[in-house]
Amino acid sequence: xxxxxxxxxxxxxxxxxxxxxxxxxxxxxxxxxxxxxxxxxxxxxxxxxxxxxxxxxxxxxxxxxxxxxxxxxxxxxxxxxxxxx
Amino acid sequence: xxxxxxxxxxxxxxxxxxxxxxxxxxxxxxxxxxxxxxxxxxxxxxxxxxxxxxxxxxxxxxxxxxxxxxxxxxxxxxxxxxxxxxxxxxxxxxxxxxxxxxxxxxxxxxxxxxxxxxxxxxxxxxxxxxxxxxxxxxxxxxxxxxxxxxxxxxxxxxxxxxxxxxxxxxxxxxxxxxxxxxxxxxxxxxxxxxxxxxxxxxxxxxxxxxxxxxxxxxxxxxxxxxxxxxxxxxxxxxxxxxxxxxxxxxxxxxxxxxxxxxxxxxxxxxxxxxxxxxxxxxxxxxxxxxxxxxxxxxxxxxxxxxxxxxxxxxxxxxxxxxxxxxxxxxxxxxxxxxxxxxxxxxxxxxxxxxxxxxxxxxxxxxxxxxxxxxxxxxxxxxxxxxxxxxxxxxxxxxxxx
Amino acid sequence: xxxxxxxxxxxxxxxxxxxxxxxxxxxxxxxxxxxxxxxxxxxxxxxxxxxxxxxxxxxxxxxxxxxxxxxxxxxxxxxxxxxxxxxxxxxxxxxxxxxxxxxxxxxxxxxxxxxxxxxxxxxxxxxxxxxxxxxxxxxxxxxxxxxxxxxxxxxxxxxxxxxxxxxxxxxxxxxxxxxxxxxxxxxxxxxxxxxxxxxxxxxxxxxxxxxxxxxxxxxxxxxxxxxxxxxxxxxxxxxxxxxxxxxxxxxxxxxxxxxxxxxxxxxxxxxxxxxxxxxxxxxxxxxxxxxxxxxxxxxxxxxxxxxxxxxxxxxxxxxxxxxxxxxxxxxxxxxxxxxxxxxxxxxxxxxxxx
Numbered sequence: 001x002x003x004x005x006x007x008x009x010x011x012x013x014x015x016x017x018x019x020x021x022x023x024x025x026x027x028x029x030x031x032x033x034x035x036x037x038x039x040x041x042x043x044x045x046x047x048x049x050x051x052x053x054x055x056x057x058x059x060x061x062x063x064x065x066x067x068x069x070x071x072x073x074x075x076x077x078x079x080x081x082x083x084x085x
Numbered sequence: 086x087x088x089x090x091x092x093x094x095x096x097x098x099x100x101x102x103x104x105x106x107x108x109x110x111x112x113x114x115x116x117x118x119x120x121x122x123x124x125x126x127x128x129x130x131x132x133x134x135x136x137x138x139x140x141x142x143x144x145x146x147x148x149x150x151x152x153x154x155x156x157x158x159x160x161x162x163x164x165x166x167x168x169x170x171x172x173x174x175x176x177x178x179x180x181x182x183x184x185x186x187x188x189x190x191x192x193x194x195x196x197x198x199x200x201x202x203x204x205x206x207x208x209x210x211x212x213x214x215x216x217x218x219x220x221x222x223x224x225x226x227x228x229x230x231x232x233x234x235x236x237x238x239x240x241x242x243x244x245x246x247x248x249x250x251x252x253x254x255x256x257x258x259x260x261x262x263x264x265x266x267x268x269x270x271x272x273x274x275x276x277x278x279x280x281x282x283x284x285x286x287x288x289x290x291x292x293x294x295x296x297x298x299x300x301x302x303x304x305x306x307x308x309x310x311x312x313x314x315x316x317x318x319x320x321x322x323x324x325x326x327x328x329x330x331x332x333x334x335x336x337x338x339x340x341x342x343x344x345x346x347x348x349x350x351x352x353x354x355x356x357x358x359x360x361x362x363x364x365x366x367x368x369x370x371x372x373x374x375x376x377x378x379x380x381x382x383x384x385x386x387x388x389x390x391x392x393x394x395x396x397x398x399x400x401x402x403x404x405x406x407x408x409x410x411x412x413x414x415x416x417x418x419x420x421x422x423x424x425x426x427x428x429x430x431x432x433x434x435x436x437x438x439x440x441x442x443x444x445x446x447x448x449x450x451x452x453x454x455x456x457x458x459x460x461x462x463x464x465x466x467x468x469x470x471x472x473x474x475x476x477x478x479x480x481x482x483x484x485x486x
Numbered sequence: 487x488x489x490x491x492x493x494x495x496x497x498x499x500x501x502x503x504x505x506x507x508x509x510x511x512x513x514x515x516x517x518x519x520x521x522x523x524x525x526x527x528x529x530x531x532x533x534x535x536x537x538x539x540x541x542x543x544x545x546x547x548x549x550x551x552x553x554x555x556x557x558x559x560x561x562x563x564x565x566x567x568x569x570x571x572x573x574x575x576x577x578x579x580x581x582x583x584x585x586x587x588x589x590x591x592x593x594x595x596x597x598x599x600x601x602x603x604x605x606x607x608x609x610x611x612x613x614x615x616x617x618x619x620x621x622x623x624x625x626x627x628x629x630x631x632x633x634x635x636x637x638x639x640x641x642x643x644x645x646x647x648x649x650x651x652x653x654x655x656x657x658x659x660x661x662x663x664x665x666x667x668x669x670x671x672x673x674x675x676x677x678x679x680x681x682x683x684x685x686x687x688x689x690x691x692x693x694x695x696x697x698x699x700x701x702x703x704x705x706x707x708x709x710x711x712x713x714x715x716x717x718x719x720x721x722x723x724x725x726x727x728x729x730x731x732x733x734x735x736x737x738x739x740x741x742x743x744x745x746x747x748x749x750x751x752x753x754x755x756x757x758x759x760x761x762x763x764x765x766x767x768x769x770x771x772x773x774x775x776x777x778x779x780x781x782x783x784x785x786x787x788x789x790x791x792x793x794x795x796x797x798x799x800x801x802x803x804x805x806x807x808x809x810x811x812x813x814x815x816x817x818x819x820x821x822x823x824x825x826x827x828x829x830x831x832x833x834x835x836x837x838x839x840x
Contacts, residue, residue, distance in 0.1 A: 209666070
């Protein structure tokens, strides 16, 4: 799980061009949207594409997206659950 | 506004007709132009509902009798068809008789060709006539092709502010008339479908695979469309007693300044644009007979626009409908196309239905008009066009007695 | 219709950004491309938003911010830009992704950022400016159309201070594409030798030039913008001269009243003779200069020229690197006429000393 989280961290930093963010500021449970990292609706689309492209897992609707993208940990959990299927 | 700005000609081509007469017939018959995509090959073909102009490029060339030795993009051809109709409908025989300009608008420009040749442009070992297409890429090309085709020389410009583009062309043209830069001006916009925009909107996940449902609780997104809509604007100076179709009595442009693509939750920019249009026209909300809404069918726009409409009309709205349920969202051409539809509404005393509407949005206290009303005394029409980048524009057209 | 040029913010291939010096140290290129000297954007951009921005958007915001600062205006009454090619970098990025991935897994950021009015929109977003916001995209008329919009609005009492800009970027891909049309010199030349080479083709350039135009005078003003004319596809130099005469008459001036004229010749022998004819036939006694050896050729180079005119009028100097040596400039510099073109889009601008 930790390994997946670290991998995801690097991937979202690249995908969302978060170049000026200190890596240590993004912890496993840091809120990605709203407060915390402050990502927006465009970022959530970017992250859905990332998940589909790299891990083959699909977000079916925006409600699901809100849950999955809460933090790196929830993203990692979603991937690990859905990749098995 | 000091000088009266008159509309003396209109021209239109879209999924519901290649001229004003056909367009009106489709609207009267509630015949939508939304359907499958035919002219462009894309991975998303089966999952799209679009407002495509049925004519091929060759057929469009035939229609407007384009020059044989010029490379025309589809954007140019659509524009030429519509502008030719507008000039004819304005009874302009000699374009050079008065100082005449054109202000067009486009977002696609020549991308329809460029996207098919991009890799070849970049391959220095690949030569051929196709390299001449490079000159058609940028947004000025369609304006200049239209201008050359009609002999318009005195003033040319092109605006691109996403989906409010051609509404802004109309405003800029009106300003040019007010300041005497030109005596009359052709204004509007043109956009063709392209893989670039299809993929762009698809990546934003705001396309409805089915025909769109503006202002409906269960709306799912927009349908892309293509076409062109142009007006001829004149002042007293060049009228010489000829028939005027209506007056452009007000206009306003503002910026939502909220987000790059999404409208603000309360529609602040939309409200300001409409407020500016009212201020300039001297009219009050209760004077408006019909609202031709931007109404794309997206979750965000329809809510934002709906709330702004309720605020400016103090919850007492006249009939409102989105004609995008007929034509699709024609992007930069939308303002021009919908201006023509607004003017046809005034001329024919007709209110268009908002197709595919079933359930009212819970956040709004109104529903759009679902029936065609062919006997409505249409005096003043408000037409809205809101684009990415928060660009919000409103036009008011008024009947002239 | 007139306006006061109250503030400027210019990013260009020369040292023009946030400096009191006026073309003191000249940058010369030998790659047929005069590339912009870009500032550090940290002071100008919101970092959360900057991560998405293409190069031209960053350039535009920085230049616009400086223009407002320079003019001591916090909130403009309108934001109007002209850009012929818009956000080229992001357009190429999205198009390349469509081709490379065959329309799969596309992400929206570069599509959104490719939209032509992104610069105007991002400036408005940063300032929370809800006022009039237009973007013109007509090749060599883009900047001039924007200026005209500003002049008209100021003349209507619709605004007091307007932010106007002209910007275009050059990318590696576009350099290549334009080379296929033989736009550039066949061999690499030094940019300062642009007008001595006497060959076909020109050199590429780019820039972002922003101004605050004001209705009323202030102690801050650089110059007064007195008129603009755009001329489409002129067939003879005489046609240009008729428009020059009209512009001067509208300002109660004659050709003798012009202190100097800046010509937009670009070193391409196939097209520069238009300028030589205007010069010899109609303005033989007017001191003249050029600017494309400093900024390169691009559709919105009028912005760079206008900045030069504004600086000349404010500082009362005509740098030797700009002027043709044939006729000396007589002080005081009272007026500067700019005659420029990009292909078949020709334009005139007139500025006067305040």
